Amino acid sequence: MLFWVLAALLTLAAALAVMRPFLRRKKSDRPGAAHDLAVYRDQLAELDQEVKRGLVSETDAAEARAEIGRRILRLSQSASDGVASESGGRLERIIAIAAILAVPALSWGLYSALGSPGLPSMPLQARLNGDPAHAPLEDLIARAEAYLADHPDDARGWETLAPVYARMGRFADAVAAYRRTIAIAGANSEREAGLGEAMVGQSGGIITAEAEAAFNRALAADESNPRARFFIGLARAQEGKRDASRAIWQDMMSGLPDDSPWKAAAAQAIAGLDGMAAQNPPVAAKNPSEEQLAAAQQMAPEERQQMIKGMVASLDAKLRQNPNDPEGWSRLLRSYVVLGREDDAVRALERGLAALGPETAEGKSLSELAETLGISGAQVNK
Template sequence: MLFWVVAASLTLVASLAVLLPLARRAEQEVDRSHDLEVYRDQLAEIDKDTARGVIAATDAEHARAEIARRILRLGTGNQPKTSSGSLTAAKIVGGIAVLAVPLVSWGAYTLSGSPDIPDQPLSARMADNPANSSVSDLIARAEAHLVANPSDGRGWDVLAPVYMRTGRVNDAVVAYGNAIKLLGTTATRQSGLGEAMTAAAGGIVTADARAAFDAAVQLEPANAKAHYFLGLSLAQEGKLAEAAAMWRQMVVDLPADSPWREAAEQAAARAVGPAAPSAGAGQAGPTDADIEAAASMSSGDRTAMIENMVSGLDEKLRQNPADPEGWLRLVRSYSVLGKKDLAQDAFDRGYAALGGDSDGGKKLSELAGTLGLKVTE
């Protein structure tokens, strides 16, 4: 019932907004017609006064000119006088046209509309079966709600992991930050924020991301996500032994069905060698065969093999410098080998090749900062 009362009120207001100007315009036309008759009578009086010699011919001419200007301002000097019947007919036709629109639309809505369906709050809409609503539709609804209600911490908390799953990592950083600010800090929110920051930095665990993971571990010492990324942070700093130890401990502590257990196991295996490809291989790190071979080698032979792999990557980048991921691997690899001068040189060359304003240049600068290298301004 309330819907129809509101709809009727809005329709009445809209109709009056159109009908009143029509009525005023008709009245103005009648008034203008009357004024024109008055001016014509004045012209006739001037002609009579001139003939009787009451006013001079020059004054009469000036008076006629002034009256003519007033007639022109009316804008009806050459228009026929509108009859009262014509004006009434025009008002009737206009009124019918204005009223027909809401009547027809109301009739159509009564047949096909559903005014009695109640509105759904954000939580209900977000909880709908995905088969009934697309993810993009749910995100759009949530975003519209948060624009109108930016202090709804629960809305930000729900939307943040959705942003992560859809690849909108920068939006996820904002959403997690707002949820923490409005609802308070939890291990889940802090680890989610750190993961979003890491993804936004191209896989580099930045100082801010590391701080978020540390906060998550303080709140929940067994938080698997935070431990995994803290291990990754150690590996990126060249502390492979410490990273491998952290990941192996995760393998021991986590249940067999935990997805982080498998990830930690694989990461610990990769920590045997640097995350650099063999010459021309085009992959992110050594193969399983490389790791197996390295495990059976002496310390000197293993170091020689690793240095050979890194040298191959360096040569490849000299020939094709437009490879942001390659420069990241090369700088990290030289740092792992303890060759800081070569890591600095690789950073300088990569930064010059990629450009400081490019995404690759920014990621390279971020990595250099975590490795203690001098960042070119």
């Protein structure tokens, strides 16, 4: 109840502060009209006395009377304008005050009808102490983070939280969680492969030297680790070594069951290699000319962009399952623009705004990113 009393008082104070200028009466800067009129009448009477005494000729008196008459007319006109101005100003003040009072009244009325004023507040601690089965993912993560803050040496907790961070697109947190797990419990193939994948996500799909080192450590512990093998093949493809990457993926597929997601990822990556080879067929084996070397240098970034298509498709699929991921939508939008897939970028923006809400802070941030990337609102509304 105290909250509503304070809210009402603050609303009233704000309304009064805005209304204050309209409640003041404007003071007239002109002298009193009645006083001026009395002076002019006295001047006419004195003029008549001077004519009778012969001090002023009749001609001069007529001119003086005419001048005084003109002054009296101007005074009458000014008084009429002042009355009209005061009447108009009074009406404007009434309209302004009514509009100011209508804003809080309308707002409170709409909230009473559409909002939930009777809903009790639920502090963070109360949400954390609730039933985990009914808690949203963000609250579960907050619980885990609060627990790990008090138990920083719980390797199992960090190992559980790391892939969750990665699925949410919080790759820096995922990298930190994997590193913490390895520091406490030691390295194994799955932890090193997870660390490498989180690094790849953090670098926007590029296999860095640090990420490749993590994958190599994973393969040293278990040479059949499909995650590490897939990304090692992707690293070779990003270097332009298509045959090496194809061999890695084909060998990897031969040892995986048909329902393995890594087998499907490898098949999609090989298909991407075949499509790129069709667009850029190899030339006969001979010493390349300077022009061919320059062309190859120019094609290298395009090849790298082509090879991350599989990862972009994977991110797209994850966002279809879990669309409440602002960072994921930003990365997907940026990836499609980098790949030159403008239509897919427009559709991704539409889906992202529908999932996040165009008027939310996340939706507005996504729209601003789209503007900087050259995806205008007109394209989205086509």
